[in-house]
Every structure is written in structure tokens, then in C-alpha cells.
Amino acid sequence: MGIKSFQGARRQQQKVTEQLPCRVCDYMSRDLITFRTDQKVIEVVEILIKHKISGGPVLNEKNELVGIISEGDCLKQISESRYYNMPMEDDTVEQRMVKNVDTLDGNMNVFDAANVFLESKHRRFPILENGKLVGQISQKDILVAALEMKGHNWNSTTKNSNC
Template sequence: MGIKSFQGARKQQATAETTVAIRVRDFMTRDLITFKPEQSVEEVIQTLIKNKISGGPVVNKNNELVGIISEGDCLKQISESRYYNMPMEHHTVEKRMARNVETIDGNMNVFDAANRFLESKIRRFPIVENGKLVGQISQKDILKAALELKGQNWK
């Protein structure tokens, strides 16, 4: 009886040693392309195309997150400008950005974050610490984490 208990404890210890706790902050992007509320939508479109991204966080002068602007937000502006035959150069990010932005905790487990992506249908979550934008995690970042950790046990 004592031998089985000892072997069970060793097996449990070995499993615990190979288990990897991986956090969002380990895979988030820290060097972000951000936008300002006063920027033109046309400038955002140029930046999205040039950098091959689908959107980005909007921050104020204190680097506090105030919104998100996406390709979809820009498409709405193009569509309305064309429909009303209005030039786009006077339209700002502030008028088009999404203001109610869901954020995610940098200490969250990456696979819990994956579930948040599935539940919300959002493509990117900003990470805010002490009121400041510090990074962003995307669905692609989660996929990279899964490939990097392939074959390991996850917490």
C-alpha cells in the first residue's frame, strides 16, 4: 500500500513539473500601431493597408485606451461617404471607433483567452495595466502559443 502511494505521488509530481502555465502577457504584442481620436479615417485606412493589419487601439495623449478602430469601421465610413457623396478627409477616428472596448487581463491563461475569443467573436483584445495600454492579444497570437507549446501539458 505504501509503495503504490509513493509511486502515485512521484507520477503526480512529474506531471506537475511538465505542466506549463502560459499567460496572455507571454504572447501579447507590445509594440502596437495605435491611432489617435483626432486622426482622419483616411489616414487609418492607409496605415491598415501599409502594415497589413485589420484594426488597432485608439489611445489619448496619456496612452489610455479610448476605443478600437477596425477595417469594418472604415468600410462603413467609405460606404456612407459614397452614398451621401461626401469627401472623407474631414471624418475622424473619434466619430467611427468603437468605444465600449472589452479588454483582457495579461495574467489570464492563454487557453482561457481562446475561449473568450470564441464567446465574443472579437479578433483582438487590448491589455490595460494601471489605466495604460500595454499590449494586445489576437487570435493569431493564441494560435502561435498553441504551436509553440505543442505536446506539452497546459494549465
């Protein structure tokens, strides 16, 4: 009398051959609202509210990244103008923007980028290519990537590809 297995046939595990996009450049926003150094802060506030964004990159006349302006920078200006009884209309983006801007590499894995977000407390990072602004990645973009990757191998990356 032979031993019978009641386990049944095992299904072969399928290998995931599809390379899932998980680089920053696959999820970054490319159509950005940008600001100029000579714009008035009050105009920036109106744009932020109208477009429901929390900030954006500041470009010079050569379209080079020179800073970031955020809701917090605008709030600071509003608070100080009220405290010192100064007109709000006088401040420009250049006076209020953050000039030392951290950027991310577009080829970085989005999950490595998530760690950078956690360590830095930034809400957004500009992406430069050859010194020019090509996009911006936000915390929300990372969340979108995580949802799309749900159930897949989170380590699958395509290295050294152009964005």
C-alpha cells in the same frame, strides 16, 4: 518453472517540471501601432494597409485607451461617404471608433482567452495594466501559443506573476 514476462522494463514517465508560459502577457504584442482620436479615417486606412493589420487601439493625449478602430469601421465610413456622396477626408477616428472596449487581463491563461475570443467574435483585445495600455492579444497570438504548447500539459500555468 517460473513465469517470465515478455513485457520488458517499463520506462519511467518523466514529469514535466518546466513551467511553460501560457499567459496572455507571454504572447501579446507590446510594440503596437496606435491611433489618435483626431486622425483622419483615410490615414488609418493607409496605415492598416501598409502594416498589414486589421485594426488597433485608439489613445488620447494621456495615452489612455479610449477606443478601437478596425477595418470594418473604416469600410463603414467609406460605404456611407459614397452612399451619401460625402467627402471621405472629413471623418476622424473619434467619429468611427468603437468606444466601449472589452479588454483582457494579461495574467489570464491563453486557453481561457481563446474561449473569450470564440464567445465575443473579437479579433483582438487590448491589455491594460494600471489603466494604461501595455499590449494587445490577437487570435493569431493564441494560435502561436497553442502551437508552442503542442504536446505539453496545457494546464501548466504560472499564477499571479507580473507580465
